[in-house]
Amino acid sequence: xxxxxxxxxxxxxxxxxxxxxxxxxxxxxxxxxxxxxxxxxxxxxxxxxxxxxxxxxxxxxxxxxxxxxxxxxxxxxxxxxxxxxxxxxxxxxxxxxxxxxxxxxxxxxxxxxxxxxxxxxxxxxxxxxxxxxxxxxxxxxxxxxxxxxxxxxxxxxxxxxxxxxxxxxxxxxxxxxxxxxxxxxxxxxxxxxxxxxxxxxxxxxxxxxxxxxxxxxxxxxxxxxxxxxxxxxxxxxxxxxxxxxxxxxxxxxxxxxxxxxxxxxxxxxxxxxxxxxxxxxxxxxxxxxxxxxxxxxxxxxxxxxxxxxxxxxxxxxxxxxxxxxxxxxxxxxxxxxxxxxxxxxxxxxxxxxxxxxxxxxxxxxxxxxxxxxxxxxxxxxxxxxxxxxxxxxxxxxxxxxxxxxxxxxxxxxxxxxxxxxxxxxxxxxxxxxxxxxxxxxxxxxxxxxxxxxxxxxxxxxxxxxxxxxxxxxxxxxxxxxxxxxxxxxxxxxxxxxxxxxxxxxxxxxxxxxxxxxxxxxxxxxxxxxxx
Numbered sequence: 001x002x003x004x005x006x007x008x009x010x011x012x013x014x015x016x017x018x019x020x021x022x023x024x025x026x027x028x029x030x031x032x033x034x035x036x037x038x039x040x041x042x043x044x045x046x047x048x049x050x051x052x053x054x055x056x057x058x059x060x061x062x063x064x065x066x067x068x069x070x071x072x073x074x075x076x077x078x079x080x081x082x083x084x085x086x087x088x089x090x091x092x093x094x095x096x097x098x099x100x101x102x103x104x105x106x107x108x109x110x111x112x113x114x115x116x117x118x119x120x121x122x123x124x125x126x127x128x129x130x131x132x133x134x135x136x137x138x139x140x141x142x143x144x145x146x147x148x149x150x151x152x153x154x155x156x157x158x159x160x161x162x163x164x165x166x167x168x169x170x171x172x173x174x175x176x177x178x179x180x181x182x183x184x185x186x187x188x189x190x191x192x193x194x195x196x197x198x199x200x201x202x203x204x205x206x207x208x209x210x211x212x213x214x215x216x217x218x219x220x221x222x223x224x225x226x227x228x229x230x231x232x233x234x235x236x237x238x239x240x241x242x243x244x245x246x247x248x249x250x251x252x253x254x255x256x257x258x259x260x261x262x263x264x265x266x267x268x269x270x271x272x273x274x275x276x277x278x279x280x281x282x283x284x285x286x287x288x289x290x291x292x293x294x295x296x297x298x299x300x301x302x303x304x305x306x307x308x309x310x311x312x313x314x315x316x317x318x319x320x321x322x323x324x325x326x327x328x329x330x331x332x333x334x335x336x337x338x339x340x341x342x343x344x345x346x347x348x349x350x351x352x353x354x355x356x357x358x359x360x361x362x363x364x365x366x367x368x369x370x371x372x373x374x375x376x377x378x379x380x381x382x383x384x385x386x387x388x389x390x391x392x393x394x395x396x397x398x399x400x401x402x403x404x405x406x407x408x409x410x411x412x413x414x415x416x417x418x419x420x421x422x423x424x425x426x427x428x429x430x431x432x433x434x435x436x437x438x439x440x441x442x443x444x445x446x447x448x449x450x451x452x453x454x455x456x457x458x459x460x461x462x463x464x465x466x467x468x469x470x471x472x473x474x475x476x477x478x479x480x481x482x483x484x485x486x487x488x489x490x491x492x493x494x495x496x497x498x499x500x501x502x503x504x505x506x507x508x509x510x511x512x513x514x515x516x517x518x519x520x521x522x523x524x525x526x527x528x529x530x531x
Contacts, residue, residue, distance in 0.1 A: 018457045022441030022465040026080070027359040027433050028351035030073055030266040031258050031290075032344075033084040033248060034066030034233070038122035044082040044257045050074045055194075057083055058122055062334050065233070065270035069344030072330075073268075075372045076348025077355065082264055084257050086247045087119045098123035098218035102130060104207060111175065111202040112185065114147075116218055117195060125153040126195060127164065127215025130207070133172065144172050145207075147185065149195050150215040164215050168193055175200060234274040235341075237297045237304065245277040255284050263436070265290050265429075266350055268343040273297045275312030282317040282412075289320075289432045291350075291425075294412065295341035296325040296393075298377075302384045309391025309415060318412035319422040320432075322346075324394045326378035328370070328404065339377055342396055345370045349406055359433050360474045362409035362426045362514040364394070366402045373404040389516075390416040394425075409514050427511040430474060438462065438507065450498050455488045458505055462486045466509065476510040484509040 003011045031044065037058035039045060047053045053070045054060075060067040066083075073081060097119050101110035116123035131146040149168040155161035170192070173185040177200075189198040210216050233244050248254040248269065258264060267285050272278065278294055285292040294313065296305070310323050324342040332338035346363070349370065353363040376398050380388075385395050385407065392415045394408025411428050413420040422428045441461070448454045466484045469475065477483035485508045492504040 018460060019464070020441070020444055020457070020461050022437060022461055024433065024465075024469075025263060025436045025440060027265050027429065028078070028080075028347075028354045029264045030078055030081040030268060030347045030351070031084065031255075031261070031264040032066060032070050032073070032081060033255055033267070033269045034069070034086060035064045035244075036066050036083070036085045037061050037064075038118055038120045039083070039085045040118050041085050041087040041253065042257070044084045044261050047081050047083055048079070053083065057085060058120075060334055062332075065235075065341060068332075068338070068340050069268055069270035069347075071333075072340065072344030072372060073348045073351075076345050076370060077352025078348045079351060079355075082258065082261055084254060085118075086244065086254060096220070098220050100128055100216050100218050102128070102207060102210070102216070104202065109202060111200065111207065113199045113201055114189075114196050114218075115199070117193065117197050123218040125151060126167075127152040127217045128196075128210060129164075129212040129215045130210040131212075132207070132209055141206075143176070144174055144183070146171050147173055147189065147198075148212060148215075149193065150212065152215045152217070164212065166212070168195060175203065233269060233272040234277070235271040235298045236273070237299055239273060239297075245272075245274050248272070248277060249280050255281065258284075258288070264288070265432070266347050267292045268347055270343055271295055271298065271341045278313045278321075279315060279317070282313065282315070282321045286317045286320040289436050291429060291432070292321040293343040293346050294321050294323045295343050296323065296327070298327050298339060298341070300325060301378055302380065302388065305391070305393050306384070306387035307391070309388070309393050310412070314392065314412050314415065314418075316413075319420065319428055321412040322394055322410065322425050323392060323412050324396060324406070324408070325388065326376055326380075326396065328373050328396065329375045329377060330373050337374065345373065346396075346406060358472060358474060360426050360430045360512050362424070364406040364409040364514070366399075366405060368406040369402055370396070370404045370406070376404060409516070424511075424513050424516075427513060430509075430511055434466075434469075434507070434509065437465065438505075441465065442505075445503065450493070450501070450503050452490075454503065455490075455493070458488045458503070459486050462488075462505065462507060466507065469509075474509075474512065476512055482510065 003013045005011060039057035045056055050071050070081060097116040099113055099115040102112040103109060104111045114128050127150050129148040129150060132141045133144045135142050147170045148166060150164040151167050152164040153162060170188050172183050173188060174183050175185055177184045186198055186200060267290055281292050305325060324346055327339050327341055328345060329337055330340050349368045350363045353361055376396055380395050380397050388395055389408060392410045392412050394410060396404060397407045398404045409425045411422055411425050414423040445458060463486045466486060467480060470480055470483045475483035487506040492506055497504060
């Protein structure tokens with residue numbers, strides 16, 4: 001708007017420059033899906049360290065690969081992850097959470113129900129204590145109480161039960177609402193507890209203390225556990241789709257919960273090998289501009305993959321997936337050595353490589369050394385690697401100097417016979433990074449007047465973003481003209497497009513492709529020959 005002039009003098013008017021900075025999105029936020037002993041089952045939970053996973057999801061459990069994969073991710077450079085906990089959707093099989101009732105001592109009917117905030121046997125190791133608050137002047141109950149949650153695991157076989165350990169305490173609670181002090185039990189417990197939720201079922205005349213030395217245990221439905229109908233992924237060649245795969249792709253649970261996550265770039269389902277399920281995960285990742293890290297079967301050997309590669313999972317959506325072989329030997333913090341799928345380790349390498357070199361650097365090579373690994377389950381030599389690499393099998397190898405390293409950087413469409421333009425993983429991940437960044441950074445364009453002033457602003461802002469990447473070494477070429485282009489004008493957007501409310505932007509880039517094969521040509525130089 002022009003300045004309204006009224007007196008002789010100098011007027012200052014600020015004119016918008018049209019510059020709207022486009023910020024590159026994160027590239028290594030991982031998502032892990034699997035069974036965990038505790039934690040929410042209706043949402044993907046954010047964890048920023050393995051300690052967060054231990055607190056929210058119960059940590060390592062020898063019956064599940066999920067906790068180990070998350071641990072491997074953070075140990076190898078991961079910084080941020082979402083966790084989706086799978087549980088049974090069948091209430092008859094124990095999907096409801098354990099609970100305990102606090103009774104009214106006058107008629108023994110419950111007035112307060114305390115429920116574990118997620119399904120699982122974990123709740124049987126906790127208990128509730130309650131203490132009426134006494135008015136010291138009258139020595140009578142004030143109608144307020146203290147509610148405490150204790151960790152109270154059962155006694156081991158032939159042993160003595162440990163002393164209950166206090167984990168949460170809520171003071172000065174009231175059973176009446178509204179409470180003048182703002183301490184209504186439901187408002188406090190349901191908003192602050194990490195373990196339980198509360199519900200009021202009546203107005204008690206009186207209620208008794210529950211001794212903190214003997215907390216009242218949770219009972220009832222305990223949630224889906226890894227006994228009976230086992231919730232495990234298909235980990236071997238002989239496995240077939242079952243409970244785990246059904247829950248994994250079901251609406252309202254499994255990977256569908258990631259639809260509510262703003263951004264993730266890497267998906268891991270530790271140990272999953274069922275081909276139809278992997279195809280579904282590839283499609284899901286392509287729709288979300290993410291990469292699925294596919295594990296080989298735990299019992300795969302070189303002969304299973306040589307001269308053919310993985311079968312049934314190399315369709316069109318496989319441009320958003322990468323396949324790694326073999327499984328890895330690593331120390332098990334619960335005791336001894338264990339055999340683990342590569343996805344957690346590799347996801348951490350993605351994150352560390354992105355942080356140090358950029359998403360356009362292949363997450364492989366001598367810099368991609370795995371932490372916390374003692375060896376590979378199947379040693380691979382150069383000749384065997386040469387039989388697997390043309391079929392998009394990314395090998396993990398053990399070298400005497402560098403240790404266990406990722407030694408492949410192809411997508412599942414990287415088979416030489418396919419000849420895909422998305423053969424290489426860093427090329428695909430760079431494209432996804434640019435797509436997501438521009439998708440988010442150009443939302444301001446919507447509903448702007450669709451004409452040359454808008455087009456010039458788009459060229460300015462997208463060009464500035466691409467120039468930044470060029471200066472960081474993300475593209476081929478000595479000059480910006482060789483490296484990228486941004487086109488948005490009357491040639492890309494015709495009058496008919498304008499009439500339809502469409503603006504077309506074409507962005508091209510020359511990707512950096514990894515030096516997969518290094519050829520040395522050595523020649524002897526003859527001595528001086530007289531001529």
